[in-house]
Amino acid sequence: MKIRVLVSLKNGVLDPQGQTVRHILHVLGYHQIKDVRQGKVFEIELENIDRETASRLIPEIADRVLANPIIETFSWDFLD
Amino acid sequence: MINPMKFGVVIFPGSNCDYDTYYVLKEVLNQPTFLLWHKDQDLKGVDCVVLPGGFSYGDYLRSGAIARFSPIMQEIIKFAQKGGLVLGICNGFQILLESGLLEGAMLRNKNLKFLCQHVWIRVENNKTPFTRKAKVGQVLKIPIAHFDGNYYAPPETLERLKRNGQIIFRYCTENGEINEEANVNGSVENIAGICNASGNVLGLMPHPERAAEAILGSCDGLAIFKSILDIW
Numbered sequence: 001m002k003i004r005v006l007v008s009l010k011n012g013v014l015d016p017q018g019q020t021v022r023h024i025l026h027v028l029g030y031h032q033i034k035d036v037r038q039g040k041v042f043e044i045e046l047e048n049i050d051r052e053t054a055s056r057l058i059p060e061i062a063d064r065v066l067a068n069p070i071i072e073t074f075s076w077d078f079l080d
Numbered sequence: 081m082i083n084p085m086k087f088g089v090v091i092f093p094g095s096n097c098d099y100d101t102y103y104v105l106k107e108v109l110n111q112p113t114f115l116l117w118h119k120d121q122d123l124k125g126v127d128c129v130v131l132p133g134g135f136s137y138g139d140y141l142r143s144g145a146i147a148r149f150s151p152i153m154q155e156i157i158k159f160a161q162k163g164g165l166v167l168g169i170c171n172g173f174q175i176l177l178e179s180g181l182l183e184g185a186m187l188r189n190k191n192l193k194f195l196c197q198h199v200w201i202r203v204e205n206n207k208t209p210f211t212r213k214a215k216v217g218q219v220l221k222i223p224i225a226h227f228d229g230n231y232y233a234p235p236e237t238l239e240r241l242k243r244n245g246q247i248i249f250r251y252c253t254e255n256g257e258i259n260e261e262a263n264v265n266g267s268v269e270n271i272a273g274i275c276n277a278s279g280n281v282l283g284l285m286p287h288p289e290r291a292a293e294a295i296l297g298s299c300d301g302l303a304i305f306k307s308i309l310d311i312w
Contacts, residue, residue, distance in 0.1 A: 009187075013232060014266065016190050065149075068142055068178065070185040071232060 001046045002079035003058055007067045008039035042066055043079070051078065085312045087113040088126035090156070090172075092147045097133035097169065101289040105130070108292050109305055118150040128165040128308055129156050131172025133225070133287055143186060143228045144174030153179055165209055165308065166281045170226055173273070173283030182276055182283045183241065184233035189226070190266025196225040198297065199264055201249040201272045201286055202256050208275050210282040211248060213307040219256045220249075220300035222286035224264070229285040231267035231274075241274060249273035249284055 009015045015037050022036040046054055062074040087105045091098045098115065106113040114124045118136075123129065137146035147153060153175070160166045160181050168176040176182040189195055200221055203214040214220070233241065241247050249272040253262045263270045265285070273284030288301025 014187060014190070014230070016188050016192050016230070016266070020192055065141070065145070068145070068185050070234065071187065 001049065001051070001054060003044045003046065003054065003076055004079050005042040005044060005058065005062050005066055005074055005076040006039060007042070007062070007072050007074045008037055009071055010073050013071050039072075040066075054078075083312075084111050085128060085309055086124075086126045087111050087128050087130060088116045088123055089113060089130045089132055090116045090118065090152055091132075092118045092134070092136035092150065092175075094136045094138055095132050095134035095171070097171075097287065097289060100287075101130055101132045101169065104289045104292045104301075104305065108302075109309065111309070116152055118147070118152050121151050121155055123152075123155055123159055127312075128167065129159060131156075131166070131168040131175050132289075133170030133172060136171055136175065139171075139228070142174075142178065143171060144176075144178040147171075147175045148179040157181060160276075160281050163278065163280050167210060167304075167308070168281075168283035169287055169289065170224075170229075170285055173285055174228065176281060176283040181281050182274055183237050184231055184274065186228040187230040187232050187266075188228055189230050189264075194225075194227045195229070195264055196223070197264070198223045199272075199286060200252050200254050200256070200262065201284075202252040202258065203303075204247050204250055205245045205275075207245065208248060208279045208282065208307075209311045210275070210304050210307050213310050214303045217256060218303070219252060219254065220286075220291075220303060221254075221298045222288055222291045222301050223298075224286050226265070226285055229265040229267065231265075231271045231285075233268060238268060242269075244277055246274050246277065247271055248275050248282060249286070
């Protein structure tokens with residue numbers, strides 16, 4: 001079973017890396033780019049677990065380890 | 081003579097200020113000092129734990145995020161909850177934030193640069209075990225060396241920190257003025273160091289152990305270490 005977890009900075013939290021990416025895109029002429037927020041992707045492989053249990057496990061590890069809930073939020077999906 | 085204070089300096093894989101800190105406590109301040117290994121579960125009876133600077137676990141995931149789960153940290157969390165003194169310097173501060181012993185989080189520096197330079201910080205509260213020998217408003221010259229020192233806390237947390245006097249150090253000019261120019265890494269409210277509600281846990285980004293001898297350009301870091309000794 002494969003799962004993808006996406007961690008991103010909360011709205012309102014300054015993202016200097018995203019701002020820098022947006023800046024260079026503007027310099028390159030991509031003026032349609034309104035904003036860029038940079039995040040992290042985790043691709044996780046699980047075994048010996050059913051989908052229902054995984055659906056409880058993933059938010060737990062995302063909240064406890066993968067994301068810092070003070071500054072980040074997460075979303076996740078099954079990849080298979 | 082009263083018993084000397086026993087210090088413990090924790091070594092995580094990737095710590096790199098551990099021996100500097102050990103040297104200052106042992107050789108400059110002449111205190112019995114022990115090195116504590118991250119896999120240990122024994123604090124060796126120390127009175128004050130210091131989490132040194134560096135890049136524990138390569139700063140993987142987030143600075144301090146992995147170190148938080150090490151065996152020694154579980155003991156340090158219990159020690160802190162019982163009122164034990166814990167000082168986190170730079171990466172040590174980041175570990176304290178990740179472990180929940182201090183409130184808030186670190187973001188990448190606003191200019192995305194690794195900052196390695198002397199800065200000035202102003203003492204905002206001297207009613208803590210770590211600042212009692214300093215004066216409120218006193219300006220300390222202490223170096224920083226970090227990538228993720230842009231302190232952030234949500235507005236409601238920030239209000240509580242202010243109300244409780246938990247903001248201990250703020251980045252300032254040489255004359256003690258708090259302004260945006262002095263705020264090298266973009267921290268909210270120029271915050272360079274905070275303590276917990278009961279005052280026994282302090283984290284700061286500047287490195288007092290690198291400002292403990294005149295030959296290194298500043299002795300201002302001693303104000304913090306000598307404050308700790310003063311309560312003994």
